[in-house]
Amino acid sequence: MPTFTAPDGTHLAYHVRGEGEPLVVVPGGPMRASVYLEDLGGLTAHRRLVLLDLRGTGDSAVPTDPATYRCDHMVDDVEALRAHMGLEHMDLLAHSAGGSLAILYAARYPARVRRLVLVHANGSALGLRNTAEDRLAAARLRAREPWFDKAFPALEAWLTGESDFDPACAPFFFGRWDATAEAHDAATEEQTNEEAEGRYFSDGAFDPDATRAALAGLTAPVLVQAGELDGGPRPELARRAADAFPNAEFEVQPGAGHYPWLDDPERFVRRVVAFLDR
Template sequence: MEPLEPTPEPAPEPASRTHRVRTSDGVTVAVHEWDGAGRPVVLHHGFSASASLEWPRSGVPRALRAAGRRVLAPDARGHGESEAPHDPARYGEARMATDVVEVLDALGVDDVDLVGYSMGAVVSALVASTRPARVHRLVLAGVGAGLAELGGVDTRVLPAAALAAALRARDPGDLDPVVRGFREFAEGTGNDLLALAAQADAVHDRPLDLAAVTAPTLVLAGDADPLARRPEVLAAAVPGARSQLVRGDHGAALTDPGFAAAVAAFLR
């Protein structure tokens, strides 16, 4: 008897349309939408990725669409199809959080379920803590104790200054393996390296008022992710939050089947 052929994974589902929103400081942000009904789910990607790169391969839009949900996924400024200035003063997760709120206002959306990965989780935590009425349920993924202890992505593992220097380096051959990996990933995505360096210069590193979050919250982390160590510490800092592990490191956790399943189940 011949062995069965493995069943291929379904191709990622492309967005239905893309909106262009001009923010209050003049930067245009692209927002990709998957049609659906009810309260929208906003997906915010991580550093050096983009909405169309990160989310379809995770399976999250497909899982949410199967549940009938409308999905909105912005490209953060400096990423994907959004404008990419080179001035660090135009960046930072706090500015990106303002972008999210301005996108919701422009699209006539009052409140959402909000899912953020890595940098996007910092942005999402800022939205949920400063404008709690806009967030119904919250998923903070790809982050751990660093968000509670440092106010952002864990710079003890990924120093922001070293990352910015790596993105500006003419020859990345002698870089530390961690930052070199981010440089190589950024090159592969086609993003503007100088725009990404500007974001690295402006990375959020101040305390967050996580106690102000009122939305039910899931902290979702890969079990081998060095940037999401001790997710239970982050969950303890957010009222009523719980943490859950999936398999994989910072890149692979997104594509573990348990990731999309956990997000869809929590938002259901």
């Protein structure tokens, strides 16, 4: 397992899978170990994935200062990984909450980004936050699913603050609620650093106006993907995120929840590879 050292001395790990040109991958969660990404639906057949374990997750060390779990503090961890790999610039893919980290990286180090893929990315860095109604509207699209009548009241109670998260809500995050989705969901708690999760989006992490201004100078192509059934972000919110980049394209994957490489791996891989190989 390869490691490198962050600017503050924290030892960070990454996992290499597949062959070919490197694609650096930033996981979401927030603060979930990169193992949940697996091979991204078979993307390893086309690219060498460099899966970063963010500080305090997976095989990476816990930092001395827990304040460094805040999203903006980890931008230089990504830059340290690029330098460690000896890349002049890199292709970067980020999922979910990792999208805000990748957006901040692109704003701070635009010359280091060759291509950027944002997979169902959290847009907090751009001032675009999911709302409870966003998630409920997406959830209502699943009204014909056999689990809906039990899951929807639990989701509504969680989003309105009436109760804690109920595992009954889990099917809403997947395009298909099957054995693969259940196993993926069951590993979430074990793979997530809960303390770090609580600090990731803490006050001061984002300055959307400054980030948008910095991204105006980004020349790299950007692919912003959303899922038809995903509530975080819904396609319209993801489309607005794409508008923040000078050279972006936007796509909605039909039938996809929050993990598109599980819902339709062939389509997901085909689209990402076509974008990266231009």
